[in-house]
Amino acid sequence: MTAVESTPATPTGTSGTPVDLGRRGARERFTAGRTAKYAALLLFVVIVLVPVYVLLVTSFKGAGDANPARAWNLPQTWTTENWQTAWTTLSPAIWRSVQMVVPAAIISAVLGSLNGFVLSRWTFKGANLVFTLILFGMFIPYQAVMIPLTQLVLDIGFPGGIPTLILLHVVYGIPITTLIFRNYYMTVPHELVEAARVDGAGMLRTYWSVLLPISVPSFVVVLIWQFTNAWNDFLFAVFFSSSQNGPVTVALNNLANGALLQDYGVSMAGALLASLPTLLVYIILGKYFVGGLMSGSVKG
Template sequence: MILFVLVVLTPVYVLFVTSFKGAGDASPARAWNLPEVWILDNWIGAWNALAPSIGRSFMIVIPSAIISAFLGSLNGYVLSLWRFRGANLVFTLILFGMFIPYQAVMIPLLELMLGAGVPSGVPSLILLHIIYGIPITTLIFRNYYQTVPTELIEAGRVDGAGMLRTYWSIILPISLPSFVVVLIWQFTNAWNDFLFAVFFSSSQNGPVTLALNNLANGALLQDYGISMAGALLASLPPLVVYILLGKYFVGGLMAGSVKG
């Protein structure tokens, strides 16, 4: 395990030490060396370049994660505890969206968004991440709700609770483990997305992944120090989320892994 950890952390070491090197010190030949002089200019430059796009990324991932999680919770509840004729077929069709490569539908999706008049940038990316997040959120919540005893639902019906009241008063309060899993999953996926950002935004209204690519000049990488500092800055939010909520993420996954 220690060996695997070292292998994983090796690129992080190169990123970290290079982010503190000056222009003459940061080069592929000296990638493993510590900086001759530790400087903060790269971090300051990276922050100035990425700060607006980091703010837009938060504007995208927070509502998209919350809304897709709530919609997935409703779908999972109806498909597992308030079943109807054809529920399995509906669930299969929802899951089918997980297996279609984004690249295969990007052109028609772009034409659809343009035809619908959805503004590019933050509004388009929020809508797309909500829609494409529904299949996985539905799957996670459905698996979790199948472990809920049916006696709870029957007791709610006896007390006169309908479908929505049962969900709001009985199901939603016990859904915290799955909400943690889904929110972390959706936050990370939306934050790290680059494909949607390229097609549906620009450097002026796009997320941090697009700005980071522009900062690194694509394949023509010249300023290694500021690019490495930018990469670390862009990776901090999902890293902090996993550090703070990692144990709840694993617990939430395991909560829906067995039935009974």
């Protein structure tokens, strides 16, 4: 007698077509994993937006309604007086912050671009040491140099207020801008620079005509980074400026602590006004910021 080999039956659906149990299980696991991922992301979004909710609803509350006991409640009566008061108080300082962050971001971006180009494409003896020393500035806490820095600014007689803050943000922005541009220029094909040299272009002409036009992604990253750091800075601002000539962070601190009876509504409205420019920058240029960071992450 010959043994008849039995083959396992293939499960079929209601229509009689075979059903791949392995694929169905993988699909179910994928769906469960994706659901868990979105649930975690939703939880993080809620955690981040809770303070924003408190800020927003408190900024529309009246003086008697804005108190810690009713922080989670909606306003009993919606009012825009807090916003008007905050704007009247902070608008001069907001304009001074604009005067500070725009030139500071642009100048530090240009200097970082030049440094990155030289350190990546026109290397010289000791270039790596110079690059290391530049990066060393990123790891020195501001608090450690604040007293000698204050004395230095006083000794050179540099104008106080916004001019001093521009200088400080440019100097302290050079390490990170140099790092970003050097990493980006390292990804540019070497043949492109060599072709410019063969055509007779010198260092500055190569930078201006070849590398600068393709540096837009890195410039976007650096400008957003420097704009945000300079706008949100408080340590330099409180040391080298005052409420009369300082940026919005100093004015916001005075607004929040300037009265014996804390006006939470005005403080919250002022905080939202002070953070609005950086929020708009990230909303408008956020996708370019991520793309610019990724453009220099892999060497081509």
